[in-house]
Each structure stands twice: as C-alpha cells, then as structure tokens.
Amino acid sequence: MIRSLQHVGLTVPDQEIGRAFYETFGLVSSVVGDDLVFRCDGRNQDQVRLMSGPQKKLSYISLGVGEGELKGWKARLEQHDVNLSDGTFGLELDGIWFQDPDGGWIHLSEAQSEPSRIVKPQEFNTPGSYRRIGTRACSIESLGKRANPLRLGHLIKFSPDVSRQVVFYTDVLGMKVSDRAGDILAFLYSAAGGDHHMIAFAKSSHPGLHHLSFEVGDLDEIALGASNLLNHGYKSAFGMGRHVAGSNYFHYIRDPWNSLCEYFWDIDIIPEGGSGWVPLDASPEQLTAVWATTPPPPDFIMNFEER
Numbered sequence: 605m606i607r608s609l610q611h612v613g614l615t616v617p618d619q620e621i622g623r624a625f626y627e628t629f630g631l632v633s634s635v636v637g638d639d640l641v642f643r644c645d646g647r648n649q650d651q652v653r654l655m656s657g658p659q660k661k662l663s664y665i666s667l668g669v670g671e672g673e674l675k676g677w678k679a680r681l682e683q684h685d686v687n688l689s690d691g692t693f694g695l696e697l698d699g700i701w702f703q704d705p706d707g708g709w710i711h712l713s714e715a716q717s718e719p720s721r722i723v724k725p726q727e728f729n730t731p732g733s734y735r736r737i738g739t740r741a742c743s744i745e746s747l748g749k750r751a752n753p754l755r756l757g758h759l760i761k762f763s764p765d766v767s768r769q770v771v772f773y774t775d776v777l778g779m780k781v782s783d784r785a786g787d788i789l790a791f792l793y794s795a796a797g798g799d800h801h802m803i804a805f806a807k808s809s810h811p812g813l814h815h816l817s818f819e820v821g822d823l824d825e826i827a828l829g830a831s832n833l834l835n836h837g838y839k840s841a842f843g844m845g846r847h848v849a850g851s852n853y854f855h856y857i858r859d860p861w862n863s864l865c866e867y868f869w870d871i872d873i874i875p876e877g878g879s880g881w882v883p884l885d886a887s888p889e890q891l892t893a894v895w896a897t898t899p900p901p902p903d904f905i906m907n908f909e910e911r
C-alpha cells in the first residue's frame with residue numbers, strides 16, 4: 605500500500621533562486637551532491653530536491669510503501685505492463701522507478717513518513733464551547749511568530765488526461781478518490797488513510813506542476829508566511845481562503861517559475877479504507893473554495909511549465 609508522499613524532485617535553471625524562495629517559505633536547505641535538498645525544520649525527511657537543468661520541471665515524485673512490500677509492488681507493476689527502472693536523474697536512491705501514463709516519473713521505496721515537529725494543540729473559544737478560559741491565545745511573543753512548515757502534504761499535477769491518471773493511480777497504485785470534478789480535477793488519498801489528498805490532478809494541455817502544499821501549525825502561520833513572501837517580492841496567487849475539497853485553509857504563492865507553493869492548515873483526514881467517506885463529484889468552482897479574500901485569478905489554473 606502506498607502510505608506516504610516522501611518528497612518531490614524539481615529541475616530548475618537556477619538553484620540559488622530556488623534556495624532563496626524555499627528558505628523564505630520556511631524550509632531548511634542543504635547541499636547533497638549537485639542538488640539542493642529542502643526539509644521542514646525538525647523533520648528528518650527530504651521534501652524537495654532541486655536539481656539543475658535547462659528549464660523548470662516537475663521531474664519526479666517519491667512515494668513510500670510499507671516495509672517488505674517492494675517485491676510485491678514489482679510483481680504488481682509488471683503484471684500491469686509498467687516498465688521498471690533501477691534509477692534515473694543520476695540519483696542513487698533505494699527503490700524502483702517507473703512512469704505514470706503522462707510520463708511522470710515515480711520513485712517507490714520502502715520508506716515511512718517521518719514524524720513532524722510536534723505542535724501544541726490549541727484550544728478554541730467557539731460559540732457555546734468556550735475552552736480557553738483565563739489564558740491568552742496571543743501575547744507580545746506572538747508578534748515574533750512566523751510560518752514554520754511541518755511537512756509536505758500533497759501536490760497537484762497538471763495532466764492532459766485526468767481520468768487516465770486516476771485509473772492508473774487507483775487501479776494500479778491502489779489509491780482512492782476523495783473528491784473530483786469529472787475529468788477536470790481529481791483528488792486522491794492513500795488507502796492507508798490520512799490527508800484528504802496526497803496527490804491530485806488538474807486538466808491541462810500538458811503535464812506540469814500546479815502546486816506543492818505544506819502543512820503549518822495554524823491559521824496565523826498561513827497569513828504570516830504569505831505576508832513574509834509578499835514582503836520579499838514574491839507574488840500571491842490565491843488566498844487566503846478555505847477549500848471545499850479537503851476543507852483546509854490555504855494561501856498560494858507563486859514560486860520563481862510560476863508554479864505554486866501552498867500553506868495549508870486543518871485538512872480533512874480520511875480513515876484507512878475510506879470508511880464513511882463519501883466522495884463528491886462537483887464542479888471545479890464548487891470544490892475550490894467556501895470563501896477566499898479574492899476570487900481565484902484566471903491564471904490560477906494556468907500551466908506555466910514548458911512541454
């Protein structure tokens with residue numbers, strides 16, 4: 605069973621421009637061989653690998669399966685006539701490599717999701733249920749608060765054929781659809797349970813990266829992270845708002861190559877096997893937002909990745 609999104613690999617024309625963006629976003633960088641690797645503070649897991657290349661491209665995604673499962677996965681993939689490779693991009697990572705129907709590379713390995721930094725649960729004074737009595741939610745120290753991403757939660761890939769991708773990721777890779785908008789948009793979660801979506805697909809003329817999304821500790825961190833990026837000259841793409849698909853609060857910022865990076869908080873969690881979860885099939889507009897401070901701009905769903 606695919607249990608985790610381990611990390612993603614991007615090829616970019618200027619790694620230092622990428623370093624500046626992701627560090628301002630709140631990630632921690634290190635040099636690994638010829639690549640820049642980014643992690644979340646306090647989490648022992650790579651999240652983004654920036655490789656050098658002529659143009660910006662989502663190069664691969666790395667997914668984790670359970671211990672001892674890889675042999676079975678090889679057999680399953682071969683049964684579905686999926687070609688397996690020992691490696692690509694010059695990387696020496698344990699596991700197997702193959703391509704999805706759009707040609708997107710997937711790295712599969714026996715890797716578990718490493719624990720994120722622990723965030724102290726907050727009490728909320730919701731009407732009729734006042735839980736925080738005699739304690740401040742904010743103090744002078746709150747003025748020093750900043751976005752500190754906890755983990756890479758999901759990504760959305762552009763696809764020229766969303767339904768074909770859904771068939772592959774469900775029938776072959778065993779994931780499940782949490783919500784969709786026909787053949788325009790589809791959200792998939794791990795059959796092991798977890799976030800409302802680990803990966804999603806949005807219709808486009810060609811493959812590409814729509815966005816990467818990182819969980820933060822609370823709503824404040826979404827706003828503070830976005831403000832900080834805007835103050836550094838990066839562009840807001842959409843937000844703040846709250847999605848219908850996943851229910852999470854969000855703010856999307858343009859990365860230096862016009863893909864998006866999202867802060868999210870309070871996403872729906874689906875139990876193992878999807879017990880009780882009823883997927884929606886609604887319009888893209890219905891799934892996009894309960895509210896947002898501004899409507900999504902027309903270029904929110906534009907694929908800036910070159911073919």
Ligand SMILES: [Fe+2]
Nearest residue numbers: 758815817866
């Ligand atoms: Fe997202």
